[in-house]
Amino acid sequence: MTTPVAPSAHTAAPVAAKRMTGIGRVLVIVYAVMALGATGRSFVQIVERFDHAPLAFSLSAASALVYILATLALIFSRREAWYRIAWVAIVFELVGVLAIGTVSLVVPELFPEATVWSGFGIGYVFIPLVLPFLGLWWLFTHRTRVAAKTGSAE
Template identity: 75%
Template sequence: MATRTPRRMTGIGRVLVIVYLIMALAATGRSFVQIVSEFDQAPLAYTLSAVSALVYILATLALVFAGRRTWYVVAWVAIAFELVGVLVVGTLSIVLPELFQHPTVWSLFGNGYLFIPLVLPFLGLWWLAAHRGHAGRAEPAPQTAGAAS
């Protein structure tokens, strides 16, 4: 029997996972270098870069396994957190630039990453909403002997 690629992992779903993977790798590399080489210069900014890396890793895994109900929920939470993070950090980096003298992945709404951090969570949430029916459903509760059918 041939296995089929789930509908969620074709087309835009596959592209979305690849972009999340690239962002996960980029943010992880950036935060690692920043923390190892100059953490004492900007601990807040570099910690935020590490947080963004963890969020991108989690979102990537959750999107890959989003056919399972638990991972689907994790994807929603991770991508919503990502959206809030990029909006808050992006706004603060404009309003209070002294907090972000050293750039993070999300500062200035991700301008160092061609604004992909700003656009990506909107696409991710749209994709999850569009594929909500493809997430695995929780198993139905067993019927009791006296329950009406």
């Protein structure tokens, strides 16, 4: 017969319920699909015709890196460091979509070819515009214990 052992200072505190369920999983899948799409798009654009629109194609590559980072950060967001990285990546994504979307409409000659974020993501059915808002909402509603304590102390 085995007696249950009480948690000690050396064992990790149990994490609240499993974090990646429902909308969290869907969000990670959408971010992963965007990462693959943006990576593929930027790779083809850069390899085939980089001289035609270097700014646009470089921005597509940058968006791919942001989507990759956001995907990984959301997957590992139980850990405080990854949770913070997710916030930074998704806020950067939102600013990028809004800035590049605006500039691409106001000064279209800077974008002779579309990027992932040009026209606020029109080539991707505006998913790049909606996704960061959903990501930030999910992060806010699924704060880590440390972040929750820090937020309530301020």
